[in-house]
Amino acid sequence: MDRTTNDRGDAAIYSGGYAYEDLYEAVHDGVYNGMPATELGADGWRKPWSGGNGGSCVEAKRLNDGRVALRQSTDPHGPALIYTNHEIATFILGAKAGDADFLLS
Structure with a gap:
């Protein structure tokens, strides 16, 4: 190394x-992957999308350094997954292009 x-x-x-x-x-x-979401604060969490799933949504929060935290809305005290801006942008662009469609079938 x-x-x-x-x-x-x-x-x-x-x-x-x-x-x-x-x-x-x-x-x-x-800030680390899997940390308790509550340690990132209560403010700033958003549900960028929702559907007919009874309120079970993924919530996202942009961190001060540009990274993005994701958590399960039904478990706001649970773990937060931390992604770089590049990682989340790549995922979103890929999903829009149909690269994640296999998750729906």
Whole structure:
């Protein structure tokens, strides 16, 4: 592994050409994948879509650094999944293009 800095000047760890920046940032700022959603605060959570599912929705929150947190609306105290802006944009664009249609069948 090689420790260096990324384009923002933050430390990053590289192994086999892959940057573990997200892991470093999670440790650095206290926000990590699977953390209790309540630790991200009660304000700012939105239901970007909803359907006839009885109120069981995914809620999203944009974090100060641009990352996006997702949680289950029926379990607001449960875990939050943390995605980079690039990861969430890639997923949304792929879903719009039909790449996630297999999840519906």
